Amino acid sequence: MTFSLIRLASAPLLAFAVVASCFAQVELRTQTLDPELSRRTGADDGFGLVITASADGRGSLETCGCGRQPLGGLARRVGYEKAVLELTQGGAGLVRLDAGGAFDDTVDTGRNEVIPHIRSEWVLRGYIARDVAAINVGITDLRYLSQMNVLQDRDARVVRFPMLDRVISANVLPAGPGIVRFRPYIVREVQATRLGDKPVRVGIIGVCAARPETGANLYGYRIEDPIAALASVLPDVRKQSDVVVLLAYGPVDRARAIAEGIAGFDAVLVANNFLPDAEVAAMAGTTPVVPVVLQTRSLTEVRGWKQPAGGWRFVARSTLLDAVIPSDAETLQMVYRARADFIR
Secondary structure, three states: OOOOOOOOOOHHHHHHHHHHHHHHHHHHHHHHHHHHHHHOOOOOOOOOOOEEEOOOOOOOOOOOOOOOOOOOEEEEEEEHHHHHHOOOOOOOEEEEEEOOOOOOOOOOOOOOOOOOOHHHHHHHHHHHOOOOOEEEEOOHHHHHHHOOEOOOOOHHHHOHHHHHHHHOOOOOEEEOOOOOOEEEEOOOOEOHHHHHHHHHHHHEEEEEEEOOOOOOOOEEEOOHHHHHHHHHHHHHHHHHHEEEEEEOOOOOHHHHHHHHHOOOOOOEEEOOOOOOOOOOOOEEEEEEEEEOOHHEEEEEEEEEEEOOOOOEEEEEEEEEOOOOOOHHHHHHHHHHHHHHEEEO
């Protein structure tokens, strides 16, 4: 809720104090006393690690634009994540991820209502501002990323858009010289009181598991077998990590087969274009395989508990990002600035 204080005619300090007090009460009621928001965040049962993921935003930081009930958006995502962390009184650590399809893959014909590459630039800005740890490469991302990853002048582009260095893929490789190879994985350290004295190291690997594969050439990149790529990189990631998360762009059944065939993942988050629910998130042994919804209409979340005997237990959740979820005000202002920038 936003108030515009234009003019306070009499007793300005007193009037301001009254309005500020009302504002504080409204915000408190909305964020901590709203029973539906409390139901969405769930109970604080001691979880220490929160991993969230978006997918298939296609250059948008905004809601899905659905007429009756707009869903999703980066501002609501951040608002929900803050509510979850407030639930633990700051005791849990958070890792934000994107499972693929983050960038606008349309061609600018000069007649577009929005300018595609500027939308994608704002994804890079928005994600670095909200400390997204990694973006997995999806097939639809390669049109834009191939332009950003040309070796000539790339260092200058990374200075301008440091999020480019957090784009990962273990099996999308350059088809020839002159283009940058994606990092196969990233290890993110997370520190919080419930995680103990030492940071928890979260290894994040990305693969594109959507066919065509094994040599398919798209925009200067070739897509190789994800299983072979994972078999090669996973041992190194395991040595450096306490928790290993796989981001897979492709059908959920393929991601589940990968999790069943390759041991060593603590959670698999798979970008696939449908709304997940409790029945869709399945287990491959002890590993949750969790779909990540189109346009983040629902936010995919995995909560983790560090076990006394060692190791982790993870449980998947999915939360509808509708109007019940408060938008983070600072993030929402950034989204508005982005909109003003890319509309013709």
